[in-house]
Amino acid sequence: MLVTDACRPDNPIVWVNDAFLDLTGYAREELIGRNCRFLQGAGTDPDEVRRIHGAIAAVEPISTELMNYRKDGTPFWNAMTITPVRDAEGRPAYFFAAQADMTEKHRLELAMKGTNDALEREVGERTAAFQAALEQKTALLHEVDHRVKNNLQVISSLMLLKARRTPEGEAREALQGMAERIGALSTAHRMLYSAGDVTRFDLGEFTTDFLSDINAGLDPERTRVEADVDSIAVSAAMAAPLALMIHELTTNAVRHAFPGERVGRVSITARRNGTGMHLSIADDGVGIAAGPANPAGFGRNLVEMVVRQLRGTIAWHEGTPGTRVEIHIPFSATH
Structure with missing residues (x-):
């Protein structure tokens, strides 16, 4: 990097x-x-x-x-x-x-060009349906996303390993936070790899997958993350920014909205509207003003940078109780 x-x-x-x-x-x-x-x-x-x-x-x-x-x-x-x-x-x-x-990938491609029979057997063993449904360009795009996903998973694992060996404090929290962000990007690339259309990214499917991962680490009696997200197809180029933005807002709410033994819920909502996509992430926690100060954190700045990159708008609202973040992304930025 x-x-x-x-x-x-x-x-x-x-x-x-x-x-x-x-x-x-x-x-x-x-x-x-x-x-x-x-x-x-x-x-x-x-x-x-x-x-x-x-x-x-x-x-x-x-x-x-x-x-x-x-x-x-x-x-x-x-x-x-x-x-x-x-x-x-x-x-x-x-x-x-x-x-x-990607040198090894290109070396293998050159080696397989002269051995069509071997190539057909190799592809057939991995997935006959994949070969029948996709052209060579689509297969290569899938392979890139697969390798990027694997690399991101390795990076995330190394950062988590380093975090476990780092004394408790800001450095350890920063390493864990970055590892989780990289994990969200890995999930986006995994979904692009497994999708039939490598040029599109389904926000609804990503959110379902993301919720499964995040709720697995929560106490369901105390904190729960729920979602009501339309099946919204956006361009593959927007997969990583949207995945990072949803991850950042949701994990920040889980970490900071419910201090002590407070019970609460985080909800993610996404809808199509006349000009694009409207995303809302809300919690019924203590609110931004009452939350613990985190001078080393940059989650809010990161989210706002991503929204600007997508040519969108963002508004932060104090609820009664909790916090609600409203984001609008125009279709022109995602299609």
């Missing part, structure tokens, strides 16, 4: 994680302040490069695969998802890129 600064000339790298250093072979000080193009080389597809530049110029998310080169000159296939992050005024502030090494 890496972050670039959209406000500085040439969009330089300002942060990378250790996995990116392992993938490319560079040291952190060799990367900070440079544009990502230094990873390109003779085998890099110029058409894909132009497509990436166009998405960045338009401040739009993009997913692609590109041949890049490590520090020692070794080529590797880089599957990346680049997402813009906007500031409070809606201007592009950063670009976040999640990346994965």
Whole structure:
């Protein structure tokens, strides 16, 4: 993973994680302040490069695969998802890129091109119906989502392992929170992988799956999360932002709305309307003002950034009792 600064000339790298250093072979000080193009080389597809530049110029998310080169000159296939992050005024502030090494996948594809019979047997063993129903492009898109889901699950598991070995406090809570957010993104990619139409994401199905996971960890006598969500199909590009937003609002309500032994309920509602989609997440807890202060938290800021990315609007309401968050996402942003 890496972050670039959209406000500085040439969009330089300002942060990378250790996995990116392992993938490319560079040291952190060799990367900070440079544009990502230094990873390109003779085998890099110029058409894909132009497509990436166009998405960045338009401040739009993009997913692609590109041949890049490590520090020692070794080529590797880089599957990346680049997402813009906007500031409070809606201007592009950063670009976040999640990346994965797809070299082995491409090696297997090349090996299978000359062995059609072996390919048919392999695909037939995994799922004959899948081969009969989908074209090659759809199969590849499924495979990308499957691999991204697996990678996110590994990252989430590693963060949870680190959290368990970290003393109680803000650092441990931050690690657990990030692991859960990554888990929500993994669920979205798992649903894209298993769906018949890889270009669409069903919000109702995701919410049902999400509720099953979150309620499994709650005491049903004390806290319950319920949902009444239409089967709303949105574009695959919106799957991750919507999954992250629903996860953040729901888990924050579960954690902070019912301190002590307070009993309560969280409800998620989503409906189509004349101009798009209306999402409401409400609880009957203590309310925002009465909730415990969390100076290190950034959940509300994260939700508001995601809503801006989707060109939507958000309103926070104090209830009697509890808190209600009303979000409107226009169809133009999701279709």
